[in-house]
Structures are given as C-alpha cells and as structure tokens.
Amino acid sequence: MSKPRSKSNASIDDPLTLALAPPPNESDTERGERLQREAEAKRISDSIDEELKQEKAAWKKNKSLFKLLLLGQSESGKSTTLKNLQLTFAPQAWKTESTSWRAVIQLNLIRTVNIILDALANELSTSRPSSAAGSDAHSRISHAGSVQTSDHGSLLFTSKHALLKLRLAPLRHVENDLKQSLGAASTEVTSSDGSDDEQAVQSDRDDVGEMRSRSPGGADLFLRSNRSWREALHVQYRSSSKSRGKVDSGSAARLSGATEVIAGCCEDIQALWEDEVVRAMLRIRKIRVGDSSVFFLDNVERIASRGYEPSDDDIVRARLRTLGVQEYCLKFENPTEANRAAGKEWRIYDVGGSRSSRAAWLPYFDDANAVLFLAPISCFDEYLAEDAHVNRLEDSVLLWKSVIQSKLLSDCIIIHLHQKFREQHKELSPKSRRFYGYITSVIDTKATSTTLSSGCGRTVWRDPDGSFSSYCGTTHREAAALARAARRCKNCKTRPAYVESGKVHSFCGKRCAKEYRASDASERTPRSSPAPVETGILCKLAGCKALVHVGKDGFPGEFCSNKHRLDAIKAGKAEACLFCTKWPKAMVNGRLSDFCSKACSQDTLGAxxxxxxxxxxxxxxxxxxxxxxxxxxxxxxxxxxxxxxxxxxxxxxxxxxxxxxxxxxxxxxxxxxxxxxxxxxxxxxxxxxxxxxxxxxxxxxxxxxxxxxxxxxxxxxxxxxxxxxxxxxxxxxxxxxxxxxxxxxxxxxxxxxxxxxxxxxxxxxxxxxxxxxxxxxxxxxxxxxxxxxxxxxxxxxxxxxxxxxxxxxxxxxxxx
The missing domain is CATH 3.90.228.10 (Phosphoenolpyruvate Carboxykinase; domain 3)
Structure with a gap:
C-alpha cells in the first residue's frame, strides 16, 4: 500500500499553487510591491462584484424596466435600428451624443479613400502614367461615357492620378490618429487560420469603409459599439473646443489635427471620387463601394469642413461593428400612452449576428419582454462569410424559425422588420401570442421614426419637397380623422357611441350599457367579438325595419343582411361593385367605395x-x-x-x-x-x-x-x-x-x-x-x-x- 502524500507535496504538485507562489529569492522591496499589486487587484475585483450585485438588485427591484432583444443576422441593421429608437424616443440624449460620432464618420470616409488609394497605387505600379496633363484627362473619356484603355487593355492613368495619390498621402496618418482617439474601442482583427471566431469570420469585409479588404488576409478595423468611446470622444471634442487658440495635447490634439488635414484634402478627395478613370478602376477590379461609403463621398464637401457637425442621416449611416453583446439603456423623454404601458425605461441588448456568436443569445432569452427580429431581404444573392455554401436569405429564414420556435421566448412579443414578411408564426409558434410585421428602411430616419411610433405596417409618404406626412396614405389619414371625431363606446372601446338627435351617448348600445353597469370597473375589458349595435339607422331596402349591419371597423353599413344587399341592386336602390358587378358597393371608413370587398379592390389594382x-x-x-x-x-x-x-x-x-x-x-x-x-x-x-x-x-x-x-x-x-x-x-x-x-x-x-x-x-x-x-x-x-x-x-x-x-x-x- 502506498503512503499518502503530505500536504506540502500536494501543494507543490498543484499548478495553481505554483502560479500564485511568490518568486524565489524575492527581496523585501519586491515582496512589498507584489502585495500592493495583489491588494489593488483584489480591490478592483471586489468593486466589480459589488457593482454587479447592485445592478442585479436594482433590476429585480425596478419592475418598470422593459427588456428588448435585437436579433438577426450579421449586417441585418440591428445597430442602425437601435439608433432610430434612440433618435425617436430620446432625441435630447441623441443630440448630446451626436458630436461623438464625428470621428467615426471621418474614419468611415478616410478608410474608404485610403482603400481607393491602395487600389490606385497598385495600378500605378503596374502601368506607366501617361504624360498627358491632368486637364487632358477628360479628353480620354469617350462620348458614350466609357473610359479608353491602352493597347494592352489597361486603364490610361495620367500624372493627375499620381499627384492625387501624393497629395492624399497624409490621410494614412489621419486614419491612425482617429484609431488612437477611439482607443480601446478600435481593434485590428486578422484571420489567418480560418477559425470560426466571430472576429475572424468577419475580416473579409470592412466594417467602416463597407468595402473589401485592402489585401487578402489583411487586417480589418472593428469598432466596439459601446458607450465608453462616445463619452471619451465627447469629452475630447468639448476640451478641444474650449481651448481654441491654445496648443492642444493628446487625443484632443489628434482630433483637431485630423479635422484640419481632412479639410485641406477636401478638393482632392472630391476629385479622386469624381474621376472617371478611378470609377472604371473600381468597377473593373470589382472593388465594391457600399451605400454608406458612397453617401459620405458624395457629401465630402460638407463632411470635410472644419465646422462639421454630424447630421442624423450621417450618424445612421456610420458603420460600427457590434462585437459580443452590447447593453443600452433607453429612457423615454416624452413617453406616450403606448410607451407608458411598457415602462419609461428600456434595456436593449444588441447582439452579434454571426453564427459563432448566436450561442451567446440564450442567457438573454430568459427574462426578455420582446424580441425585435431583423431579416435583410437585399442579401438574397449573397452567402455567409462563415460558410460560402449557405445563402444568407436561407440562413435568415432558419434563424427566424429557431427564434419563434424557442419555448424560452414563448411569452415574448415578436416584432419582425422585413421587406416581405410572411406569416409563418401561426404554424411554428409553440403558443398563441402577438406578432407584428413592418415594412421599413432603417436609414430613412424620419420614416422609420414614424413607423416605430405608430401601429401601421407601412412607411409614411414622402412628399416631393422632402417633407414627410404623418400617414402612409389617404385612407389612413381619413380613418384617423374619423377615429378622432367619433366617440368610442365606454365598454367595448371599439364601436362608435350611439348618437340620438344630436346627443352622443356613452355606449354603442343597450347591451354594452348593461354590461358596464353590471360588471366591476376593474374587471371591464373590451369585447373581443363584435356584437349587434343599436345605431338607430334602418336598412335602406324599402319596407325593411331592421337595423343596419355594423362592420368590424365600427362604421354602419346600408343594409341589414347580404340578401337585402342583393335585393337592393335588383330594385335599383344600391350601386353594384364596378369589378364583380354582383354585390353592392361597401362602406369604407364611412365612405362609399367603388368595390364590394377588399378582394375586388385588390384584383382591380392588380390588373x-x-x-x-x-x-x-x-x-x-x-x-x-x-x-x-x-x-x-x-x-x-x-x-x-x-x-x-x-x-x-x-x-x-x-x-x-x-x-x-x-x-x-x-x-x-x-x-x-x-x-x-x-x-x-x-x-x-x-x-x-x-x-x-x-x-x-x-x-x-x-x-x-x-x-x-x-x-x-x-x-x-x-x-x-x-x-x-x-x-x-x-x-x-x-x-x-x-x-x-x-x-x-x-x-x-x-x-x-x-x-x-x-x-x-x-x-x-x-x-x-x-x-x-x-x-x-x-x-x-x-x-x-x-x-x-x-x-x-x-x-x-x-x-x-x-x-x-x-x-x-x-x-x-x-x-x-
């Protein structure tokens, strides 16, 4: 039988004990410094534990907090939707943070310009620039708009392009300065081993420039979309503005210097972007410039100015990759009745959408109140960066199914932002709950703001002068006017109140009045199914003394039944539908329509x-x-x-x-x-x-x-x-x-x-x-x-x- 090991021998064999053991031959000074570092580390650890404990207690205590999850594929618009939520419901806080986005927008612009310059440098190194002057460059553009090439098929670059490359060289230092100003929020991520890490799989695409990488296997910039970098930049810009005329130092000096350099290069950036040969180079070399980058380049004269202040459209289009799970606190500044029902303060979680990060979603499903799922429709011809054999749209459908089938989310409200929403939830959902589908464009801030504030699923009209309406169409505008004008029943809250000789009653009919008086106020709920309403309006068919039918929209019809509707057409007392010519025209929002039903209306418009x-x-x-x-x-x-x-x-x-x-x-x-x-x-x-x-x-x-x-x-x-x-x-x-x-x-x-x-x-x-x-x-x-x-x-x-x-x-x- 072997002897048991002593305590000292066990400690020596324990690797953790060996790692924590003091170094041999440690002096008293070194020992004091080590103990001081350990004490400081313990203090920081204890403070973090205490903060987590306080946040957990506050979360349990505050019942008004509403937890919203933003789910969807990578690049589905989750972060952009979050910006629209902030812009819509917390405009003052949004305005306070707007200055902080200046460096990010400038970095978006400069990254795109530098990528174009990299491609231009490669072209100039393989082709000899023509001796033609810059002013003659336009003479090489054919009348049809195509760019002439040399005998070998290469693009004809002039000394103008070499001069532009030289004059825009300082932008590389500006890019590095802006990265340093963002500090820990920016990281360079590379992928060389083909691992499935979220950072690595996304390195094929540039998050800020929204373009392909400069070189195969090169590093891309990732900005962690958290609050720390916004606060840091806000302080730096504020200190820079207060010390104008003085010598700045540190980050504030880098930011002001970057703005000066960009302003000085404004005309050259504009010339580079508008050059037809450069455009042809991007097209031939299949270097795709994303919509956000095009927007910034088209507005370079405004963005590159010294007094530039980011607009709402600029901030919405600013590209920031979300790495991991980001938590945001949204406090409603002017809560409406609908907002008050969900609470004045929301916790919104923006999660990474790549395949490897989806496992991190599950812990947030437990106590979520609502899920906002975003499914991009524009990716129907694209494939996942993680797996080139999987179509992005198919992956989005599978992801949507897995979300709505999850039993952890069975009590959550599901909101689906999709351009072509298909109601698959009825057969896939584990239980009956509320679903909402919307047609939206998240970079259209005013239209999205109105969509987020309303219950209609369509985008509002935009007038030719650029102004926005409050409604998606004339029908909804008239319906809203009628809804405001009509007093609703005090009991069912859906039908118009009964009007008799100019007097507006509190109820739609005797049944609702009896139910209201018989039930306790705390137990009164609107009726889910329509009931006969005493409108006082008799059937239009001669000789009939029955009351007219009231539709689901609360507006009375003209007849009491379908039989009398047909009899009225035969008797010439009603107008027939223009499409089917069988049934009488229907009342829609209190007005006589051209059609008997929605089906006939849709068939006509479809034809x-x-x-x-x-x-x-x-x-x-x-x-x-x-x-x-x-x-x-x-x-x-x-x-x-x-x-x-x-x-x-x-x-x-x-x-x-x-x-x-x-x-x-x-x-x-x-x-x-x-x-x-x-x-x-x-x-x-x-x-x-x-x-x-x-x-x-x-x-x-x-x-x-x-x-x-x-x-x-x-x-x-x-x-x-x-x-x-x-x-x-x-x-x-x-x-x-x-x-x-x-x-x-x-x-x-x-x-x-x-x-x-x-x-x-x-x-x-x-x-x-x-x-x-x-x-x-x-x-x-x-x-x-x-x-x-x-x-x-x-x-x-x-x-x-x-x-x-x-x-x-x-x-x-x-x-x-």
Missing part, C-alpha cells in the same frame, strides 16, 4: 391599368355626365353621352399624385391642394371604350389616349398634338368640355369621340389673360397657371407643369 364601366344608374355617371354637358359652351348642339368608364391607372403614378396633392395642401393650406376636375382632349387610334368588348388598351404609338391611361401624362409629350402652347410647355386642361373636344382626334375609325376627365392639383394658381409661350414652370410662388377668357382666350385653360400634378379619372365616350 391596372384598367378601365371599368360605370352603369348609367350610378351617381358617378350622373355627376360626370352633368359636368360634361354643363361645360359644353361652344355654340353647337350638346353631344350625347354613350359610355363613362372609371380609370384605374399605374399605382406608382397614383401614389406620386396623392403625395403631391398632400404636399400642396400642407404648403398652401388649400383643401385637397385646390384640386379640380378638368377636361382634356387627345388623339385615339383604337376603339377603346366604345363598348364592353373594347376594354383593353392598345399598344399603338400614336394612340395618346391609351398612353395616358397606361402611364398618365408626360410633359415630354406636351404639344405633340397641337404643336402650340399659349402658356409654354405644360399639361393643358379646361373646365369647358367643348374646348377639350377641339383637340380630340379619332384615328381609329370610331363613330364616337373620347375625352378624359382628370383630377388636377392647381394649388395656388396664377391667372393670366395674355399668353406667354416661354413658360416652362409657373411663376415664382405659384403652382399652376389659369388662362382666363377675355384676352387672348375665348375659353378657360388650366396648365400644370409637373407630371404628378394631374391624374386621369374618367373616360367619357360621346357622339356629337
């Missing part, structure tokens, strides 16, 4: 451009026919209306027209932008609209009517029919239908004539009595021109000078 027949019993038919005959002012007999068609044109132009109308309305204060229905006559080379068998648009080039219906009006085609414009190159319409008839040309052999009734946004109109053929736009401060009769004109004319200012509404077929 656009298309024309639909309006029966002569419809109100629209009577309205258009009356406007046509009343507007016939020529001393001839009034024509007979044969057919009237409703035009559903190209959706893109319809959206542009609606945005323009809204912009003019907001700018001028005129209702609907002072839009008016005006007539327009043009040429027709087919039989479109003559009868129900001629509803298809023709493809004849000389058929202006079909061209207008297909893609609306084009200023480029103005005057082709008449070769004359009394008020210049514009789109002409008139309130006088007989004047429009003067410009109608029938080239297709039809016995009838065709004219268009259009919606024209006149805005602030300038009235003129004499012509001015030199006009290409309305006079300053006006949106349109109205030619008044009495001077050069016998009948009125309305002229607009923008394609989006007019939209065709109706096609009328008539016989003189």
């Amino acid at each position: 656009a451009p298309i024309i639909l027949n309006i029966p002569n019993r419809h109100k629209a038919y009577a309205s258009v026919s009356k406007q046509f005959t009343d507007g016939w002012r020529h001393p001839t007999s009034k024509p007979t209306v044969i057919k009237i068609w409703k035009i559903y044109g190209d959706k893109r132009h319809s959206d542009r027209f609606s945005r323009y109308k809204l912009a003019v309305e907001r700018r001028t204060g005129l209702s609907n932008g002072n839009s008016r229905r005006r007539w327009h006559g043009t040429s027709r080379s087919c039989l479109l609209g003559d009868n129900e068998y001629n509803q298809d648009l023709c493809s004849a080039r000389d058929c202006s009517l079909c061209s207008i219906i297909r893609s609306s009006f084009e200023l480029a085609q103005a005057g082709n029919n008449t070769n004359f414009g009394r008020f210049g190159a514009g789109i002409y319409t008139s309130a006088t239908s007989s004047k429009a008839n003067d410009y109608v040309k029938e080239n297709g052999g039809s016995p009838y004539r065709a004219a268009l009734l259009n919606d024209v946004v006149l805005g602030k109109a300038k009235k003129l009595f004499t012509g001015d053929t030199s006009l290409t736009a309305p006079p300053q401060g006006y949106d349109s021109v109205i030619g008044e009769p009495g001077g050069d004109l016998n009948y009125d004319e309305s002229i607009v000078y923008k394609n989006e200012a007019i939209c065709p509404l109706f096609l009328i077929i008539y016989r003189n």
Whole structure:
C-alpha cells in the first residue's frame, strides 16, 4: 500500500499553487510591491462584484424596466435600428451624443479613400502614367461615357492620378490618429487560420469603409459599439473646443489635427471620387463601394469642413461593428400612452449576428419582454462569410424559425422588420401570442421614426419637397380623422357611441350599457367579438325595419343582411361593385367605395391599368355626365353621352399624385391642394371604350389616349398634338368640355369621340389673360397657371407643369 502524500507535496504538485507562489529569492522591496499589486487587484475585483450585485438588485427591484432583444443576422441593421429608437424616443440624449460620432464618420470616409488609394497605387505600379496633363484627362473619356484603355487593355492613368495619390498621402496618418482617439474601442482583427471566431469570420469585409479588404488576409478595423468611446470622444471634442487658440495635447490634439488635414484634402478627395478613370478602376477590379461609403463621398464637401457637425442621416449611416453583446439603456423623454404601458425605461441588448456568436443569445432569452427580429431581404444573392455554401436569405429564414420556435421566448412579443414578411408564426409558434410585421428602411430616419411610433405596417409618404406626412396614405389619414371625431363606446372601446338627435351617448348600445353597469370597473375589458349595435339607422331596402349591419371597423353599413344587399341592386336602390358587378358597393371608413370587398379592390389594382364601366344608374355617371354637358359652351348642339368608364391607372403614378396633392395642401393650406376636375382632349387610334368588348388598351404609338391611361401624362409629350402652347410647355386642361373636344382626334375609325376627365392639383394658381409661350414652370410662388377668357382666350385653360400634378379619372365616350 502506498503512503499518502503530505500536504506540502500536494501543494507543490498543484499548478495553481505554483502560479500564485511568490518568486524565489524575492527581496523585501519586491515582496512589498507584489502585495500592493495583489491588494489593488483584489480591490478592483471586489468593486466589480459589488457593482454587479447592485445592478442585479436594482433590476429585480425596478419592475418598470422593459427588456428588448435585437436579433438577426450579421449586417441585418440591428445597430442602425437601435439608433432610430434612440433618435425617436430620446432625441435630447441623441443630440448630446451626436458630436461623438464625428470621428467615426471621418474614419468611415478616410478608410474608404485610403482603400481607393491602395487600389490606385497598385495600378500605378503596374502601368506607366501617361504624360498627358491632368486637364487632358477628360479628353480620354469617350462620348458614350466609357473610359479608353491602352493597347494592352489597361486603364490610361495620367500624372493627375499620381499627384492625387501624393497629395492624399497624409490621410494614412489621419486614419491612425482617429484609431488612437477611439482607443480601446478600435481593434485590428486578422484571420489567418480560418477559425470560426466571430472576429475572424468577419475580416473579409470592412466594417467602416463597407468595402473589401485592402489585401487578402489583411487586417480589418472593428469598432466596439459601446458607450465608453462616445463619452471619451465627447469629452475630447468639448476640451478641444474650449481651448481654441491654445496648443492642444493628446487625443484632443489628434482630433483637431485630423479635422484640419481632412479639410485641406477636401478638393482632392472630391476629385479622386469624381474621376472617371478611378470609377472604371473600381468597377473593373470589382472593388465594391457600399451605400454608406458612397453617401459620405458624395457629401465630402460638407463632411470635410472644419465646422462639421454630424447630421442624423450621417450618424445612421456610420458603420460600427457590434462585437459580443452590447447593453443600452433607453429612457423615454416624452413617453406616450403606448410607451407608458411598457415602462419609461428600456434595456436593449444588441447582439452579434454571426453564427459563432448566436450561442451567446440564450442567457438573454430568459427574462426578455420582446424580441425585435431583423431579416435583410437585399442579401438574397449573397452567402455567409462563415460558410460560402449557405445563402444568407436561407440562413435568415432558419434563424427566424429557431427564434419563434424557442419555448424560452414563448411569452415574448415578436416584432419582425422585413421587406416581405410572411406569416409563418401561426404554424411554428409553440403558443398563441402577438406578432407584428413592418415594412421599413432603417436609414430613412424620419420614416422609420414614424413607423416605430405608430401601429401601421407601412412607411409614411414622402412628399416631393422632402417633407414627410404623418400617414402612409389617404385612407389612413381619413380613418384617423374619423377615429378622432367619433366617440368610442365606454365598454367595448371599439364601436362608435350611439348618437340620438344630436346627443352622443356613452355606449354603442343597450347591451354594452348593461354590461358596464353590471360588471366591476376593474374587471371591464373590451369585447373581443363584435356584437349587434343599436345605431338607430334602418336598412335602406324599402319596407325593411331592421337595423343596419355594423362592420368590424365600427362604421354602419346600408343594409341589414347580404340578401337585402342583393335585393337592393335588383330594385335599383344600391350601386353594384364596378369589378364583380354582383354585390353592392361597401362602406369604407364611412365612405362609399367603388368595390364590394377588399378582394375586388385588390384584383382591380392588380390588373391596372384598367378601365371599368360605370352603369348609367350610378351617381358617378350622373355627376360626370352633368359636368360634361354643363361645360359644353361652344355654340353647337350638346353631344350625347354613350359610355363613362372609371380609370384605374399605374399605382406608382397614383401614389406620386396623392403625395403631391398632400404636399400642396400642407404648403398652401388649400383643401385637397385646390384640386379640380378638368377636361382634356387627345388623339385615339383604337376603339377603346366604345363598348364592353373594347376594354383593353392598345399598344399603338400614336394612340395618346391609351398612353395616358397606361402611364398618365408626360410633359415630354406636351404639344405633340397641337404643336402650340399659349402658356409654354405644360399639361393643358379646361373646365369647358367643348374646348377639350377641339383637340380630340379619332384615328381609329370610331363613330364616337373620347375625352378624359382628370383630377388636377392647381394649388395656388396664377391667372393670366395674355399668353406667354416661354413658360416652362409657373411663376415664382405659384403652382399652376389659369388662362382666363377675355384676352387672348375665348375659353378657360388650366396648365400644370409637373407630371404628378394631374391624374386621369374618367373616360367619357360621346357622339356629337
């Protein structure tokens, strides 16, 4: 039997004991220094433990904290979305930190320029620069826009390029100075062994320049997106601004020196980026310049100025790689009712999206309140940097499935930011919970801000002048106005309150009133299913005394049942859907639609451009026919209306027209932008609209009517029919239908004539009595021109000078 080892022998064999043992032959001075270092290390360790303990206790104590996880692939826009959250809900804190981003944006710009210079240096080393002067460089660009090459197929570089390379050489030192100013936030990461480490797998792509590496296997810059570098840079910029005129030192001196050098190189950077030979070099060598880099290079004159202050768009586009899990505290500065329900302070965790870092997500799933999942759609033709055989879009779908199938997240709210959202959660989710899908563009700060603040899943309209609406469309704007105007039931909180003889009650009907009085206030909850509502409105069908049906949107219909809807059409008491012609038109947001259902509406818009027949019993038919005959002012007999068609044109132009109308309305204060229905006559080379068998648009080039219906009006085609414009190159319409008839040309052999009734946004109109053929736009401060009769004109004319200012509404077929 062996003898047990002594305690001293066991200690000698223990490697940890050997590592912690004092060095042999240690002097008293060395021993004192060692003990002092150990005491300091223990103090730091104890303070860290204490901070962690306090944070854990504060987290448990503060129940108002809301935990949000940002999940998704690498480069899916998580950090950019976080910036939008900060910009939307904490604008003051965002503004305070904006100065700190100056160095990062400058580094984005300089890294991109230096990469271009590296490629230029390689080209110059392999090709001999031409002796042509820099001013002759443009002579080597062909008229077609292509760059001429030498006999050997290489690009023709001149002494201008060598001079640019030499003059921009100081930017390499500027790049190093900016890295040093960022301090521990910036690290150089290399990958030589092909390991699966997150830092290594991303080294194929430049995070700041958003371009490929300068050389194979080269090092890339990674910035840790945490708060420490922002605070450090904010202090440095503040100290630098306070000591202007003095000699700075340290980081502040590096930052101010970098700004001076960049400002001095501004013109050269601009010349390098705008040079056609350099652009051709990037294209031929397949050096891809990302959107953020292009944005900074296009705005170099502003960014390279000495007094440059980063804008919101600059900060959103600044590239910063998130390494590991980053924690942010978002305090709502102006919380809304929706925000208060989730708490005034949120903890947001931005995690790395590469494959190797996804295992670090699990500890954060336990007590998460919500998950914001981002799935990029633009990567459908890209592959993972970790695995060149895996498509990024397929990997994103698999990642999405694994997230929503996780039982740890079964109680979380799931928010999915995706351009093409597919509802797969119903069959994959372990339990029923709330899901939200949004269409978004995270670099569009104002539109994303509105999306984050609202519950609608579409991006808001952007007007031609660059301003933003508060709604995605006219329907939602009108619905919001009706919702504000209508008082909701106090019990169900979904239906409008009952109105009787001008008095607005507190409930939608007797049932809700009884339920409210019978139940305790703390137990009252909105009804999940709609119930009959006593609106006091009777069915429109003659003889029926039943109450009308109320839709899910809370607006009453016109009939009590589907049977009476069909009976009303047969009796001529209701208008049929223009598409299916079977069911009556439906009420949408309190207004009569052209269609009976959403399906018919979508089918019509999907088939656009298309024309639909309006029966002569419809109100629209009577309205258009009356406007046509009343507007016939020529001393001839009034024509007979044969057919009237409703035009559903190209959706893109319809959206542009609606945005323009809204912009003019907001700018001028005129209702609907002072839009008016005006007539327009043009040429027709087919039989479109003559009868129900001629509803298809023709493809004849000389058929202006079909061209207008297909893609609306084009200023480029103005005057082709008449070769004359009394008020210049514009789109002409008139309130006088007989004047429009003067410009109608029938080239297709039809016995009838065709004219268009259009919606024209006149805005602030300038009235003129004499012509001015030199006009290409309305006079300053006006949106349109109205030619008044009495001077050069016998009948009125309305002229607009923008394609989006007019939209065709109706096609009328008539016989003189």
